[in-house]
Amino acid sequence: MRYELFIALRHIKARKRQTILSVAAIGIAVMILMVSQAFMAGFTQELYDKTVNNLPHVVVSPQTGDDYIHLYKNIILRVNNIDGVIASSPHLTGEASFKFKDNTKNAVLKGIIPAQEDAVAHIKKDIVKGNFDELAYSDKSIVIGQKFADDMQLELGDRVEISFPNANPMSLKVIAIYDTGTALDESITYTSLQTAQDFYDTGDVINGISLRLADFNRDREIAQMIKNDGYNAAGWSDTNPEILRTIAIESVSNNITIGFILLIASFGVVSTLNMVVMAKIKEIGILLAMGARKSNIRLIFLIESGLLGLAGALLGTAAGVVLALSIGGYPLPQGVYGLTYIPVLVRTNDVIIIITIVFLLNLIAGIYPAQRAASLDPVEAISTR
Amino acid sequence: MQQSKSSPDIIKKKRRTSTAGSGKISKKAETSTYPIVQLQNVKRIYTLGENKIYALNGVSFAIKKGDFVTIMGSSGSGKSTLLNMIGCLDLPTSGKVKVNNVDLSKLDDDGLTEIRRNNIGFIFQQFNLIPTLTALENVEIPMIFNGESPVRRRKKALAMLKKADLPLEYADHKPNEMSGGQQQRVAIARALANNPPILLADEPTGNLDTRTGHNIMELLKELNAAGTTVIVVTHDPKLEEYAHTTIRIQDGEII
Numbered sequence: 188m189r190y191e192l193f194i195a196l197r198h199i200k201a202r203k204r205q206t207i208l209s210v211a212a213i214g215i216a217v218m219i220l221m222v223s224q225a226f227m228a229g230f231t232q233e234l235y236d237k238t239v240n241n242l243p244h245v246v247v248s249p250q251t252g253d254d255y256i257h258l259y260k261n262i263i264l265r266v267n268n269i270d271g272v273i274a275s276s277p278h279l280t281g282e283a284s285f286k287f288k289d290n291t292k293n294a295v296l297k298g299i300i301p302a303q304e305d306a307v308a309h310i311k312k313d314i315v316k317g318n319f320d321e322l323a324y325s326d327k328s329i330v331i332g333q334k335f336a337d338d339m340q341l342e343l344g345d346r347v348e349i350s351f352p353n354a355n356p357m358s359l360k361v362i363a364i365y366d367t368g369t370a371l372d373e374s375i376t377y378t379s380l381q382t383a384q385d386f387y388d389t390g391d392v393i394n395g396i397s398l399r400l401a402d403f404n405r406d407r408e409i410a411q412m413i414k415n416d417g418y419n420a421a422g423w424s425d426t427n428p429e430i431l432r433t434i435a436i437e438s439v440s441n442n443i444t445i446g447f448i449l450l451i452a453s454f455g456v457v458s459t460l461n462m463v464v465m466a467k468i469k470e471i472g473i474l475l476a477m478g479a480r481k482s483n484i485r486l487i488f489l490i491e492s493g494l495l496g497l498a499g500a501l502l503g504t505a506a507g508v509v510l511a512l513s514i515g516g517y518p519l520p521q522g523v524y525g526l527t528y529i530p531v532l533v534r535t536n537d538v539i540i541i542i543t544i545v546f547l548l549n550l551i552a553g554i555y556p557a558q559r560a561a562s563l564d565p566v567e568a569i570s571t572r
Numbered sequence: 573m574q575q576s577k578s579s580p581d582i583i584k585k586k587r588r589t590s591t592a593g594s595g596k597i598s599k600k601a602e603t604s605t606y607p608i609v610q611l612q613n614v615k616r617i618y619t620l621g622e623n624k625i626y627a628l629n630g631v632s633f634a635i636k637k638g639d640f641v642t643i644m645g646s647s648g649s650g651k652s653t654l655l656n657m658i659g660c661l662d663l664p665t666s667g668k669v670k671v672n673n674v675d676l677s678k679l680d681d682d683g684l685t686e687i688r689r690n691n692i693g694f695i696f697q698q699f700n701l702i703p704t705l706t707a708l709e710n711v712e713i714p715m716i717f718n719g720e721s722p723v724r725r726r727k728k729a730l731a732m733l734k735k736a737d738l739p740l741e742y743a744d745h746k747p748n749e750m751s752g753g754q755q756q757r758v759a760i761a762r763a764l765a766n767n768p769p770i771l772l773a774d775e776p777t778g779n780l781d782t783r784t785g786h787n788i789m790e791l792l793k794e795l796n797a798a799g800t801t802v803i804v805v806t807h808d809p810k811l812e813e814y815a816h817t818t819i820r821i822q823d824g825e826i827i
């Protein structure tokens with residue numbers, strides 16, 4: 188191995204221009220790969236942060252045929268004991284008609300236990316006015332979205348009238364306003380669980396439990412465990428399939444592009460190596476006459492392609508990481524996908540996987556030229572000019 | 573399979589006994605009766621489309637260990653073909669070649685490499701040094717494939733360059749920085765690297781002036797005197813005077 192490495196290094200050193208060209212070809216392909224991988228990861232991360240991170244990962248709903256979950260303390264204890272569930276929030280959710288001055292609007296009224304809902308859906312970080320925690324101790328109060336407030340001309344401290352068929356009409360005081368920048372701001376309002384139960388006149392029941400998981404990828408598995416217990420449950424990926432679909436489409440088209448780029452780069456290796464073999468026919472003949480085995484010759488050229496691939500992979504990823512990170516800090520003009528900068532995420536795993544794959548791909552690409560070199564006829568090879 | 577695995581051991585043993593023998597002979601070489609190279613009715617036929625070229629057409633002879641042989645013949649008579657067979661670089665179309673009593677037709681590629689590595693040193697008309705390597709590194713090449721350690725390699729390569737009378741300051745020169753005679757000395761040092769019992773030279777003086785050619789032949793004579801079997805292929809009748817034995821070849825046949 189050492190001897191073959193020695194000779195392979197000599198070849199590489201002796202043909203500087205070809206070496207630089209083929210390493211550059213691989214390097215550029217790898218750089219594009221690295222940058223697009225970083226974009227992909229950043230975009231995915233951003234999408235998860237903006238969506239899945241604020242969604243309940245699993246929602247438990249009443250048994251089929253029931254409108255409510257009675258005696259819900261039991262089921263909450265049970266789901267909290269499931270490994271991987273880190274927070275749970277019981278709620279009673281329904282529709283309500285809102286009226287303030289001459290403005291009316293229908294929206295969702297969600298009765299919650301504030302601390303628990305925040306643990307599941309991180310509402311507090313979106314509060315822009317007022318104090319969300321006040322819901323817990325101030326009776327007959329409500330938290331609304333900024334858009335909702337604008338539409339209804341509501342201000343902090345105003346009292347909004349709510350009513351609904353079969354419900355007990357009441358007036359609730361606006362104690363906080365949230366702003367997520369999404370459509371939720373217009374359609375969801377929060378009150379305490381107690382207030383919701385009074386409004387809908389249901390007694391101490393709920394109609395759903397939101398769960399937060401340590402790993403949101405396990406949503407289907409954990410939903411299934413709860414279903415096996417007799418309740419209905421659905422994971423975020425089933426209730427919001429468009430999120431997964433967006434990511435899947437992006438990554439498929441991304442991977443196809445990258446596959447082609449890598450394939451082209453590997454052809455570059457094959458042709459470079461073929462050129463080296465052509466130029467070294469006489470030398471191969473000499474080595475064979477001097478006692479080299481065919482396997483020695485094969486190894487020399489495999490090492491060469493491996494080294495070219497590794498050099499290209501290392502330089503390409505280095506350049507790619509630098510490029511991705513510098514693009515990543517670049518601020519965007521307002522309003523592009525609601526992003527303020529280009530999302531970029533460089534993951535160590537991606538770097539390792541890319542380097543490994545490119546290295547292996549180049550080794551494989553080197554097999555043909557190496558085999559060609561090893562099967563040269565020594566007499567013909569040595570009499571080549 | 574079985575054959576090729578066991579053969580290298582046999583060869584190594586043989587080589588050891590032969591080098592032990594050559595040590596005793598020291599200065600005054602004596603030709604033994606042991607046939608180190610044997611050819612029996614060897615044919616080498618090249619097929620070019622419809623045409624068949626009989627490069628060798630039924631050649632038989634034996635070369636005794638310690639002999640200095642010239643194989644004499646005009647251009648195209650089949651000399652190089654013959655030498656490549658003895659050097660295990662080529663196999664006959666029919667007939668038998670034995671080197672150090674091993675029948676080459678029974679060996680696979682690795683078996684042939686093993687025999688070549690342990691028995692043969694090659695010297696060419698074109699020197700055939702690797703242009704990117706220094707003189708010393710060129711001499712190290714055969715030892716590299718023989719698994720010699722770097723330190724021993726370096727030491728032995730220097731010793732071989734000395735044996736081939738190359739001034740030591742040329743050890744780290746590349747081939748294109750040396751004269752033809754110096755390059756051929758490096759090539760001879762390289763051929764000697766693994767202490768082969770047989771040296772094969774294909775027109776070794778063909779690219780050298782008369783004086784340098786003479787010096788190279790004198791060097792081969794010295795090496796022969798020290799026990800190495802030397803086989804020189806040439807079309808130059810003047811080289812006959814250096815040899816103990818001359819084999820004449822014409823149109824692929826011994827005459």
Ligand SMILES: Nc1ncnc2c1ncn2[C@@H]1O[C@H](COP(=O)(O)OP(=O)(O)O)[C@@H](O)[C@H]1O
Pocket residue numbers: 618619620625626627645646647648649650651652653654
């Ligand atoms: N690879 C080959 N293909 C076809 N013919 C060849 C080949 N090598 C040698 N020959 C022919 O075989 C004959 C002997 O060649 P060679 O052994 O090189 O002769 P010499 O070394 O005596 O000049 C020549 O006629 C030559 O043209």
Ligand SMILES: [Mg+2]
Pocket residue numbers: 651652653774
């Ligand atoms: Mg010839």
